[in-house]
Amino acid sequence: MPGEKKSKRIIIANWKMNPTTLFEASKLFQAIKKTTLKATRVQTIVCAPYLFLPTLAGFQSGQRISVGAQDSFYERVGAYTGEVSATQLAGEDIRYVILGHSERRAMGESNDLVGRKVAAALGEGLNVILCVGEKDRDQGGDYLSEVSAQIHASLASIPRRYFLNLIMVYEPVWAISTHANAVESPEDMLHMSIFIRKTLGGICGKDIAIKIPILYGGSVDEENVAGFIERGGADGALVGRASLSATSFSEIIKRANEVKID
Numbered sequence: 001m002p003g004e005k006k007s008k009r010i011i012i013a014n015w016k017m018n019p020t021t022l023f024e025a026s027k028l029f030q031a032i033k034k035t036t037l038k039a040t041r042v043q044t045i046v047c048a049p050y051l052f053l054p055t056l057a058g059f060q061s062g063q064r065i066s067v068g069a070q071d072s073f074y075e076r077v078g079a080y081t082g083e084v085s086a087t088q089l090a091g092e093d094i095r096y097v098i099l100g101h102s103e104r105r106a107m108g109e110s111n112d113l114v115g116r117k118v119a120a121a122l123g124e125g126l127n128v129i130l131c132v133g134e135k136d137r138d139q140g141g142d143y144l145s146e147v148s149a150q151i152h153a154s155l156a157s158i159p160r161r162y163f164l165n166l167i168m169v170y171e172p173v174w175a176i177s178t179h180a181n182a183v184e185s186p187e188d189m190l191h192m193s194i195f196i197r198k199t200l201g202g203i204c205g206k207d208i209a210i211k212i213p214i215l216y217g218g219s220v221d222e223e224n225v226a227g228f229i230e231r232g233g234a235d236g237a238l239v240g241r242a243s244l245s246a247t248s249f250s251e252i253i254k255r256a257n258e259v260k261i262d
């Protein structure tokens, strides 16, 4: 469970709208699973398209590898064409969901909408992987207020007891591989993880905030993952493009497993 696993690194695959068939999805999942069985210090979560989730959920393995969704709706059931609720996910043994991903925000999700989704998913007992991150990095520091506003809007009305079911991901939009124009450094991530933890502390209290994992996302690969964990204060990583290659993603898991942290 997220609140217990500060000792474990969390590596999340965000497959986005990939791959094209259930056959390929199962093959990729099984290949990753082999690596996770040997990586005792890593908890892996594969966030796949809805269609593949019930099958992949059958391949989950305790604390080593779980599946997650990439979004969920705030109502439990009803006339909401195309939506999938947190209630429906929980019923299929899907225990994780990404919310607030920048690609969904770019499709029109407001901070308020993300907040309603977060409240519903936590209320259903799901573990929420909440993505925050600025669009641009300005010199004046406005990006900090952007990230703080995202955190407040998503979490201000959440009861404290749910915070241990939260995994935060800092994903600067400008560093995501599809439109990366620069690379985040572990040193910048360290600064952001301290800022995010402080902001969380103001909402749920220091004692709880210290236990919430904060991950880094944005062009993570086998070469840079260790740096973000070792020097960037990240409790793991959320990986997009590199999670679609069994070889690259397995290597990311292995490197995260090998990192020595005090």
Ligand code: PGA
Pocket: 014, 171, 175, 176, 177, 178, 217, 218, 219, 220, 238, 239, 240, 241, 242
């Ligand atoms: P990336 O994607 O690893 O391809 O940059 C991360 C994400 O968008 O979740």
